[in-house]
Amino acid sequence: MIERYDVNESWVHSGIIKAGDFCFLGYCVGNVGGTIEEQINGAFDDMERRLSLVGLTLDNVVQMDCLFRDIWNIPVMEKVIKERFNGRYPVRKSIQTEFAHKGGNDGLQFQVDGIAYCKT
Numbered sequence: 694m695i696e697r698y699d700v701n702e703s704w705v706h707s708g709i710i711k712a713g714d715f716c717f718l719g720y721c722v723g724n725v726g727g728t729i730e731e732q733i734n735g736a737f738d739d740m741e742r743r744l745s746l747v748g749l750t751l752d753n754v755v756q757m758d759c760l761f762r763d764i765w766n767i768p769v770m771e772k773v774i775k776e777r778f779n780g781r782y783p784v785r786k787s788i789q790t791e792f793a794h795k796g797g798n799d800g801l802q803f804q805v806d807g808i809a810y811c812k813t
Contacts (some may be wrong), residue, residue, distance in 0.1 A: 696747075709811075721737070721743065754778075757785040759785055760805070
């Protein structure tokens with residue numbers, strides 16, 4: 694069974710999809726226009742909010758794709774992950790990209806997509 698949550702009709706996008714034993718999260722962002730640390734925390738806040746829709750937390754995240762406007766901000770993300778993931782670190786990859794959504798220095802600097810294990 695496939696269940697879709699946090700559906701945005703104008704973006705034609707589901708924020709989280711539960712399929713079998715896994716949940717898939719896409720386009721988690723927050724605090725756009727803030728510092729890189731604020732945006733990373735905002736993205737994890739968004740991820741946490743979506744996970745709560747299916748009764749999960751960041752502890753359930755097993756994989757993340759972390760997208761940066763400037764890849765050299767990885768150490769900032771690592772600091773935030775240490776603060777928020779309680780030692781339960783998911784596997785991850787980091788990618789540098791130009792965002793289509795509100796780019797530039799005052800725009801989107803970070804986005805995270807992820808997969809969470811949801812079998813209880």
